[in-house]
Amino acid sequence: MLTEKSQSVADFAPALQCETSRLLMKQMNVRADLSKALFFDLADRWCHDIGKISARDTDGVRPSKHAAFLAFWMRKIKPISRAYRFSDILKSEATGKPIPYWSEVVTINEQVAIRLAFQWLAQFAKQGKLLVHDSDSGKESPVVYDEDRFKRRVAQFCGRKVSLDGRTVLEILVDDMRYRTFGPHHLAQLFDQFVFSLAYYPEPTPADIP
Secondary structure, three states: OOOHHHHHHHHHHHHHHHHHHHHHHHHOOEEEEEOHHHHHHHHHHHHHHHHHHHHHOOOOOOHHHHHHHHHHHHHHHOOEEEEEEHHHHHHHHHHOOOOOHHHOOOOHHHHHHHHHHHHHHHHHHHOOOOEEEOOOOOOEEEOOOOHHHHHHHHHHHHHOEOOOOOOEHHHHHHHHHHHOOOOHHHHHHHHHHHHHHHHHOOOOOHHHOO
């Protein structure tokens, strides 16, 4: 018989794998291999960590931590492999030539991790569970969710150029997650800043969005 924890892992792992598959195909136009065993490993690690945090933070786990630990374990365990863009696959099929090795999307786990994290934050916002503290009133208020506005905010946040060589927040984040020491607490702070931007910063204009 499954324990309560293993039951949640058994439910979460296939659901996360399906969500990842949809994201790859519909949003990123990528075909890849997804490891069922590694998604179960990822789900087990995430459930374990969130369970520990829940036991300590009895008032609840803030959404940014849910998203951060998901992104962390996705980039750590790397359940996605052999990722290629549909355009490269179609070109290979048309020419009869193999897809060159350099066409493989080697940062696919990091890219998916970040996208899934923002999708999770969107779901929390839809449910009225994305709360922001107002230092003036001392109260917490839910972020009012608007799908188009949320997408614009994500594009603005990730597309900002922050490096002297012109790289964006997203590009640097992918690089740091893949090649440097980068823990879930770093990601939680980054996602917290994004949530704050939803509540306090002016609506982005087209010129603000890369």
